[in-house]
Amino acid sequence: MSDTTAAAPETTLPETDAAPTAPAAGVGTTLLAWLDRFAPALAFAAALAVWEAATWVFAIPSFLLPAPSAIVAAGLATPAEVWLGHIWATLRVALMGYLLAIAVSVPLAVALASSRLLSRTLYPMLVVVQSTPIVAVAPIIVVTLGASDLPRVVITFLITFFPIVVSTVTGLLSTPEELIELSRSLRAGRSREILHIRLPYAVPHLVSALKISTTLAVIGAVVAEFVAAERGLGFFILFSTSFFKIPAAFAGLVVLVAISLALFRLVGLAQKMLVPWSLPKSER
Amino acid sequence: MQPPVISFKRLGQVFETAAGRAVTALDGVSFDIGRHEFVAVLGPSGCGKSTLLRLIAGLIAPTRGSVEIWGMPVTEPRDEIGIVFQRPTLLPWFDVLGNVTFPMRHKYGRVGEAERARARELLALVDLADFADKRIDELSGGMQQRVAIARALLLDPDILLMDEPFSALDALTRDEMSFELLRIWSERPKTVLFITHSIPEAVLLADRIVVMTPRPGRVREILDVPLPRPRSLATLTDPTFHALADHIRGTLFSRPAAA
Ligand SMILES: Nc1ncnc2c1ncn2[C@@H]1O[C@H](COP(=O)(O)OP(=O)(O)OP(=O)(O)O)[C@@H](O)[C@H]1O
Numbered sequence A: 001m002s003d004t005t006a007a008a009p010e011t012t013l014p015e016t017d018a019a020p021t022a023p024a025a026g027v028g029t030t031l032l033a034w035l036d037r038f039a040p041a042l043a044f045a046a047a048l049a050v051w052e053a054a055t056w057v058f059a060i061p062s063f064l065l066p067a068p069s070a071i072v073a074a075g076l077a078t079p080a081e082v083w084l085g086h087i088w089a090t091l092r093v094a095l096m097g098y099l100l101a102i103a104v105s106v107p108l109a110v111a112l113a114s115s116r117l118l119s120r121t122l123y124p125m126l127v128v129v130q131s132t133p134i135v136a137v138a139p140i141i142v143v144t145l146g147a148s149d150l151p152r153v154v155i156t157f158l159i160t161f162f163p164i165v166v167s168t169v170t171g172l173l174s175t176p177e178e179l180i181e182l183s184r185s186l187r188a189g190r191s192r193e194i195l196h197i198r199l200p201y202a203v204p205h206l207v208s209a210l211k212i213s214t215t216l217a218v219i220g221a222v223v224a225e226f227v228a229a230e231r232g233l234g235f236f237i238l239f240s241t242s243f244f245k246i247p248a249a250f251a252g253l254v255v256l257v258a259i260s261l262a263l264f265r266l267v268g269l270a271q272k273m274l275v276p277w278s279l280p281k282s283e284r
Numbered sequence B: 001m002q003p004p005v006i007s008f009k010r011l012g013q014v015f016e017t018a019a020g021r022a023v024t025a026l027d028g029v030s031f032d033i034g035r036h037e038f039v040a041v042l043g044p045s046g047c048g049k050s051t052l053l054r055l056i057a058g059l060i061a062p063t064r065g066s067v068e069i070w071g072m073p074v075t076e077p078r079d080e081i082g083i084v085f086q087r088p089t090l091l092p093w094f095d096v097l098g099n100v101t102f103p104m105r106h107k108y109g110r111v112g113e114a115e116r117a118r119a120r121e122l123l124a125l126v127d128l129a130d131f132a133d134k135r136i137d138e139l140s141g142g143m144q145q146r147v148a149i150a151r152a153l154l155l156d157p158d159i160l161l162m163d164e165p166f167s168a169l170d171a172l173t174r175d176e177m178s179f180e181l182l183r184i185w186s187e188r189p190k191t192v193l194f195i196t197h198s199i200p201e202a203v204l205l206a207d208r209i210v211v212m213t214p215r216p217g218r219v220r221e222i223l224d225v226p227l228p229r230p231r232s233l234a235t236l237t238d239p240t241f242h243a244l245a246d247h248i249r250g251t252l253f254s255r256p257a258a259a
């Protein structure tokens, strides 16, 4: 008996519940879809609002932490052509270092992947270079190479090239053994094996390294400007902080982040246009 | 009597492992394969089947004895060989047609209209005529393996080497592919060396079956398959088919000493 009485409310419960929840579920799913779309932007806006409010409520002085509004104001107070001058100076160094890194890394990776002797001789050296804190070496490089873009490009290059080399070597060596045997059975030769099979197989690895390296290139350019420069966003930030113009320094930082994001997106776009097959099916 | 296309002469292969131990993969393997013969090599994992294939392809040099093609010892890869591997290993940056013409591009650096036409013919042969410009990841595993077969046939090899080509496929696709292969082989006769783990597959496909012993790989037995051609679904219910399969099962699972 107790079984049936216990069962009775159980069977009726969902029924009574179902009527009001059905439309609510509809609203819930549209709300979820809406959230899914705008949640990142909302979270970002909320963080900015909290930041803004906190600086007012706790009366934080702007040289400790400027409010977002103060940063925007400082950004607008600096004339556009001054911004463009600094942006161009940093971007030029970052791009030159980045392109130099690609130009050196890919052939170097091919050499390392092709010859065990070369890889055993050169790899330890590369690891030593990579393990050296570039920030500490930067002043030395600037003194050695003089005051021009050259030392800045070299510093950027040194920070950028290692991930590209390592990823490309991994990619070159990840080629299926069967394809290498196919190539050898056709007697196509080493250069065709690398050009037609190994390098394309390395492309997905290379692209991820290129994405990471965009950020590294901007870091490299800024580090170099910290050491010695009279233009560029790194210089602008250093200069602003030394005059306690912290909101302006933050504005410079925002521009740097924007540049990094733009370069990252650019590599992604290039991948989509030039080598769409290297993307997972869902992202094509 | 025609001279054999491939002959193994007391072939032996010893590998040095990374730990410095010597592993005898093949030992005293001798047999011949005739023109347009379909020979299946059957044996447990690690008995040296793939090694045998690499030796014919000239990808490795034998430690002892020799492999001869048309009476000439194999010293390097030769033009008259096409290879199909266990995995299709197609190139994702080319479409289907680009994959079939790849050997031409890879070997000679360019692909002419004649090769493209030939590739289309081969795609029709493997029943993929409408898939020439499809991407590789739009094909099923069985379709990809058909593309790999078409690729192996592009340069019109006399000899087709197949290393467990259907073992990565599901059972249904596998049976279908076996009959497909027989049809392709009857339309384009080739000398075929077909490596497999599967007894029914070997019996269904081959003229002769070479049964190997495990470590070191030796020839345990060479069996003629007296089943008539063309083979069909009816072959699978033929009493000879079952008698032969049972016999092989018996030898494979008996101790070498008892054999
Ligand atoms: N390059 C190599 N170096 C060292 N040992 C090897 C090498 N290639 C093969 N071997 C060894 O030789 C033996 C035979 O290998 P093989 O790949 O020919 O076997 P298999 O019959 O094809 O096996 P499976 O059915 O699993 O593919 C194995 O013991 C393997 O470990």
Ligand SMILES: [Mg+2]
Pocket: B049, B050, B051, B163
């Ligand atoms: Mg094998």
